[in-house]
Amino acid sequence: MTGVLIRSTRRDVLVALGSFALGALAYLLGLDRMWGSGDHASTGVRLALLGVACAGQLFRHTAPPLALAVVVAACAADTALGSSLPVTGVMIDVLHVAALDGSRRLHRVIRAAVAVITVAVVAVVAVLGDWRQSLGAGLQVFSLLIVPVWWAANIREHREGAERVARMAELDRRAAVSAERARMARDLHDVVAGHLSAIAIQSEALLSAPGKDPELVRTVLKSVRENSLRSLAEMRTMIDVLRADDPVDEPVTARLGEVGRLVESARAGGLRVGAVVGNVDGLPVAVDVAAYRIVQESLTNALKHAPRSEVSLVVERQVRRLVVVVRNPLRDGVARGTGTGLVSMAERAHAVGGSFRAGPVDGGWVVRAELPLGTAL
Structure with missing residues (x-):
């Protein structure tokens, strides 16, 4: 588990550094403008907000709630100054990862919050402006908020379905192994009981015989020896089968x-x-x-x-x-x-x-x- 967190942190560091570098380049080239953007903030302020957002991006896998809180705060401040593409892009990335890899509770909270925000934006624009503008605002919010969460929900559903199938397959395998071991235990009873019963009966017959014919004694002792050896051999085979993870054929x-x-x-x-x-x-x-x-x-x-x-x-x-x-x-x-x-x-x-x-x-x-x-x- 520690190794997974370390690999996830290294990957997130690379993603955060890449996001900051591309965002800074966009600011310098003037490619950061979105709807409602203006020159209400200097490039330094924009870079500072982008740095805060990228700092939250560092924890998108190891601590999704913390990453989401930091990025949402930076995005809110950026929106107040006029939304910019770099910070919005970081927010979309963290929102998607948090909905995908966060806990079930966090996933439900994100879905509910995105739905409420979308409805609220459409309603506010419709009330304060033109209803046609509300449609455009709804499409914009849909593309920025609902699409990454929806995408994450679909991936999560498929992943959980695959995990359920894997668990069911493992349970089936264990049930098959248990049934196989039960069958082998029954075989062990049949084999050992049969051979040992024959040994006991043959020995008793030999001891109770009034006149012990040497040829009869030899025949009975030979059969007793064969039954003993076969009983031991088949018992060893059954023990090997019961110890094995994979099914083994009958002797x-x-x-x-x-x-x-x-x-x-x-x-x-x-x-x-x-x-x-x-x-x-x-x-x-x-x-x-x-x-x-x-x-x-x-x-x-x-x-x-x-x-x-x-x-x-x-x-x-x-x-x-x-x-x-x-x-x-x-x-x-x-x-x-x-x-x-x-x-x-x-x-x-x-x-x-x-x-x-x-x-x-x-x-x-x-x-x-x-x-x-x-x-x-």
């Missing part, structure tokens, strides 16, 4: 092409998974990621609530939609898994314009998601 491993890893992990946890996966190449990215996460959450829920059971996974690509169906038996006829996992799956399906259903069907628990493959995605 490239969260694709249906990698669904075989989910199936292997579920099988290592004790599930007997029958998987039928159609052609998943070239899917829209949003649909690909949503379907992968739905399958991941569904298998995790099956590991939790129907351990060592048969699970059916079907991923079918139709003409206009991708259908994901995961079925597992209900234990004790009780529907489970109604927490944040189901909410997350539903949100993912709805986010890409699809539908989602989960609930008991014919003695089993069925998760069904239909995700559109339209170009809008």
